[in-house]
Amino acid sequence: MKTLDMEQLRQSCGDDPEFWAAVLDEFSRVSAEGFDSLKRAVADGDAAGALKVLHGIKGSGRTVGAEELAEMAAELETDVAREGIEALRRKMPEFSAALDRINVRSAELLAEEAAA
Amino acid sequence: MRILLAEDDRVSALIVRRVLEGLGHHIDSCDSGREAWAMIQSGSYDIVISDWMMPDIDGLELCRLMREQPGRTYTYYILLTAKSERKARIEALANGVDDFLVKPLDKEELVGRLASAQRVLDMQDELHNHTGKLNMTMGYLETANRRFSDLFMGLPVASITFDTYGRIMEWNRASEALYQRDPQEVWQADLVEIIADKKTRKWAKSFVQRALRGESIENEECSFIRRDGRARHVTYSTFPLRNNLGEILGAVCTCNDLTERRELEQKLEEQLHVARQLNETLELQSRELAAANARLAELANTDGLTGLKNHRYYNEVLLAHVSEAKRHGKPISVVLCDIDHFKQFNDTYGHPAGDQLLREFAALLSGKVRAEDIVARHGGEEFVVVLPNADQRSALMVAEKLRQAIEAHPWPERPITASFGVSTLVPAGPGYDASELVDLSDRALYASKQAGRNRVTHATEVLDDFAGKTAA
Numbered sequence: 001m002k003t004l005d006m007e008q009l010r011q012s013c014g015d016d017p018e019f020w021a022a023v024l025d026e027f028s029r030v031s032a033e034g035f036d037s038l039k040r041a042v043a044d045g046d047a048a049g050a051l052k053v054l055h056g057i058k059g060s061g062r063t064v065g066a067e068e069l070a071e072m073a074a075e076l077e078t079d080v081a082r083e084g085i086e087a088l089r090r091k092m093p094e095f096s097a098a099l100d101r102i103n104v105r106s107a108e109l110l111a112e113e114a115a116a
Numbered sequence: 117m118r119i120l121l122a123e124d125d126r127v128s129a130l131i132v133r134r135v136l137e138g139l140g141h142h143i144d145s146c147d148s149g150r151e152a153w154a155m156i157q158s159g160s161y162d163i164v165i166s167d168w169m170m171p172d173i174d175g176l177e178l179c180r181l182m183r184e185q186p187g188r189t190y191t192y193y194i195l196l197t198a199k200s201e202r203k204a205r206i207e208a209l210a211n212g213v214d215d216f217l218v219k220p221l222d223k224e225e226l227v228g229r230l231a232s233a234q235r236v237l238d239m240q241d242e243l244h245n246h247t248g249k250l251n252m253t254m255g256y257l258e259t260a261n262r263r264f265s266d267l268f269m270g271l272p273v274a275s276i277t278f279d280t281y282g283r284i285m286e287w288n289r290a291s292e293a294l295y296q297r298d299p300q301e302v303w304q305a306d307l308v309e310i311i312a313d314k315k316t317r318k319w320a321k322s323f324v325q326r327a328l329r330g331e332s333i334e335n336e337e338c339s340f341i342r343r344d345g346r347a348r349h350v351t352y353s354t355f356p357l358r359n360n361l362g363e364i365l366g367a368v369c370t371c372n373d374l375t376e377r378r379e380l381e382q383k384l385e386e387q388l389h390v391a392r393q394l395n396e397t398l399e400l401q402s403r404e405l406a407a408a409n410a411r412l413a414e415l416a417n418t419d420g421l422t423g424l425k426n427h428r429y430y431n432e433v434l435l436a437h438v439s440e441a442k443r444h445g446k447p448i449s450v451v452l453c454d455i456d457h458f459k460q461f462n463d464t465y466g467h468p469a470g471d472q473l474l475r476e477f478a479a480l481l482s483g484k485v486r487a488e489d490i491v492a493r494h495g496g497e498e499f500v501v502v503l504p505n506a507d508q509r510s511a512l513m514v515a516e517k518l519r520q521a522i523e524a525h526p527w528p529e530r531p532i533t534a535s536f537g538v539s540t541l542v543p544a545g546p547g548y549d550a551s552e553l554v555d556l557s558d559r560a561l562y563a564s565k566q567a568g569r570n571r572v573t574h575a576t577e578v579l580d581d582f583a584g585k586t587a588a
Contacts (some may be wrong), residue, residue, distance in 0.1 A: 059198065
């Protein structure tokens with residue numbers, strides 16, 4: 001499963017790297033804020049709040065081509081809905097790592113494009 | 117175009133905004149349904165692009181609310197959704213959604229969907245303009261229709277339209293007055309039944325059939341007995357009504373009520389008849405009056421006793437004859453005669469015998485002169501005879517003939533004689549007037565009396581004698 005599906009990013013934003021940069025930057029902020037919210041939800045035991053955040057990350061992740069993170073959010077949505085907030089608590093480290101990967105991949109991509 | 121974007125996913129919102137702004141559209145955005153609803157109510161948007169899943173009011177509810185707003189111009193509604201179930205989409209379409217944009221977003225699809233929205237909105241605009249024009253045309257038509265209707269209803273001549281079955285469609289006020297039926301009563305009624313009675317039904321049927329065959333008919337006359345029992349005399353004209361293909365849709369019929377005119381003509385005819393009768397009576401009376409006048413004149417000119425012309429008459433006639441004789445250079449003579457010893461006769465035999473004598477004497481004189489000679493009673497027992505065209509010799513012969521006739525006549529009581537005085541106007545002689553002639557005859561008569569009566573004397577003899585006496 002790809003960290004960043006370029007085909008999807010191109011489908012959503014076209015071929016303009018500047019546009020990619022703006023979109024990936026916004027995604028980075030949104031997902032970071034989302035992660036903070038998930039942490040709070042876990043701490044508070046707020047499954048409903050967690051589901052809402054996971055649904056948002058799934059949607060925007062799919063839009064930008066953050067395939068790995070989006071699918072992880074999708075799985076977590078199912079798990080939390082079925083098992084409760086504990087399912088999220090277990091996966092938080094994995095989720096955090098996936099978030100880092102997409103951020104790194106985004107930075108690399110933008111650097112490559114800048115160099116090109 | 118003005119576009120409202122309602123999307124709580126900031127990444128999708130950013131992409132959509134960037135793409136649409138790149139195409140030159142104006143974008144307002146918000147991230148909740150409630151906020152979007154407030155913006156829709158206060159602003160005017162060509163397109164609303166909304167996420168399906170939003171906090172508070174979701175995209176479907178927002179579309180439904182917007183569609184329920186009365187009197188708003190059409191707004192194109194695109195729903196952003198990850199949902200691909202058929203049922204959900206059908207529900208969305210039923211709630212007024214025009215199109216869907218499936219997540220994850222596809223830039224080209226977004227552009228394509230926008231182009232499609234633009235086409236629909238352009239058509240919507242065009243439709244709106246057409247509707248405006250259509251409404252304006254409908255307005256004109258309505259005005260024209262109302263004007264025609266007012267004109268038709270107000271025509272002073274009874275006017276009716278009927279369809280191809282001969283059923284009445286329109287009926288103006290003059291028709292109401294003529295037939296004494298209101299429009300509700302005659303609507304869709306058979307025209308023949310309304311305008312005709314038993315006697316005229318056959319004609320009316322033919323009239324309607326000919327009109328519906330396309331014939332134009334002018335002034336065909338028909339009478340009928342109206343429901344108030346009064347006979348009406350009407351002339352009917354008609355021409356067919358056609359559609360733009362030339363097919364006959366019915367006909368217009370005008371009905372000109374001649375009743376009053378006919379009645380006036382009838383009255384006039386009666387009055388003329390009376391006037392003619394009066395005139396004939398007047399003429400008759402006038403003729404009778406003229407005859408009476410003539411009889412009166414005759415009486416006024418006639419001597420009551422003898423039936424001869426009187427003194428007044430012969431004076432007038434003599435004036436005219438003397439003037440004529442002078443104008444034509446012809447002679448005229450005046451003979452005066454007086455019954456000898458008439459007073460003595462009267463004293464002896466009485467007045468009735470005297471009157472009888474006068475009548476007989478007059479008849480004798482009248483019987484002895486020419487038709488053109490005039491015999492009149494001069495007064496008392498004195499008579500005058502005017503002899504037109506008679507010179508002195510002829511006049512003396514006539515006077516002598518009369519004297520002899522009187523002397524020879526078998527008078528019942530005793531022999532009667534008369535004395536005569538004659539005067540003549542001759543062209544070459546003195547220009548005597550009528551009264552001078554009578555005066556001369558009178559002097560000659562006097563001379564006859566003086567000389568012993570029963571004789572004739574001409575004024576010429578007396579003039580010499582008179583002149584001699586005067587000179588002496």
